[in-house]
Amino acid sequence: MEDPVLVSFQTFDRQAAKLLASEAAPADVTEDRRRVEKFLFRTGRPVPNVLVLGDDLAARARQIDELGGAAVGVADGENVIALANQRYPGGHFLRGDPRQPLVDSGAFDGVWAGTLLWRIPRYSAPAALAGAHKALRPGGLLYVHLRLGDEEGFRQTAEGAVYNVRWNEQRFCEALGVLDFDRIDRDEIADDPVEVGLTFRREY
Template sequence: MPVSQTETVLTPEELQTIETYNQHARAWADQHNTADYWQTEFDQFQELLPKGRVVEFGAAHGRDAAQLAARGYDYLGTDVATELLAVAAERLPALEFRTMSLYELELPDQAFDGFWASAVLLHIPRSKLAQALREMHRVLRPGGIGFLSVKQGVGEEMVTDPDLAGGSGPRYFVYYQGEALTTELQQAGFRVRLQYVKSVSNKTHWLVYFVERAD
């Protein structure tokens, strides 16, 4: 299991984001419980990967975990926000959740047939993106399928959302244009199978990717 022996130092922005999710874990979970938010994407994922072992990066409170398990996947959920994972484990006791960093996944090489990474890479500094993608690539078998989504836009910022239930501290966001992220994915060893923009409101536009490990 060749993971880095040197733990990646998190930036203050990353630490603040994790703290925000942990402080408001239950309120966040209650507000973000729309089971069919990614319904079209779940269907597409299953078309590309009908069955198999799937790891979720950024499992949070388990909303997507429930959907993946219901579709018959052998599931493992990971996240760095321990309080969110505690909610997931409480609500879905039959599933396995582990606390771990996307920068150093404590998982074997090529152990999974697929991965699910909804709204995860948008919290990772652009300078660390390649490292995270390398780890995602490492644990996926050749030909394995991955789903990921990030917010479309330019730049990066700390955002405090006053509309979140329970109040919200600041969270760090990095925004992407499709061409730039496609290049990063290809350099990490992924082949883009499908990419499109999913608009859910006037201000929220998701860049959606389905990728395949190319080697």
């Protein structure tokens, strides 16, 4: 059986290839800026080093840098990285599997995983975030954006299949407890479907 996460990453890379060929100007988003600012403040560092995983790589890295942090973005796919560099030429981006980012252990004050967990099968969530745990210093923060519900499975797009997962919030928090992550903050992002932003601290 193919890895559903890699199938999704391959689809995103094909989507990025189309955008590379068509974009005339850098794209940007402003949503989540307040949450990004709060996240950086909570790290307690004057210039927090933040690892960015998942969607909206360029926009999120730009926000973090503009708000006083230092972002490193990781995504799988040559075209995804090329698109991030096109959208944010000043950014620092690395190609690799976001589940196992090739970065130094304990090098980051925060990991912004964003919507990455929308693509991760429920059974593999702890393993998928083990790399984020390793990248964080003790006391470092992890941010995830979850959709709540029961859905899990592929949906088809013009460029291929994308895996979609909705979560039970309590079970997700229990799963991360195995990695010594303790939830310290919760924001409601949307109502239909219900979406939440959760911040965790790495205890050890």
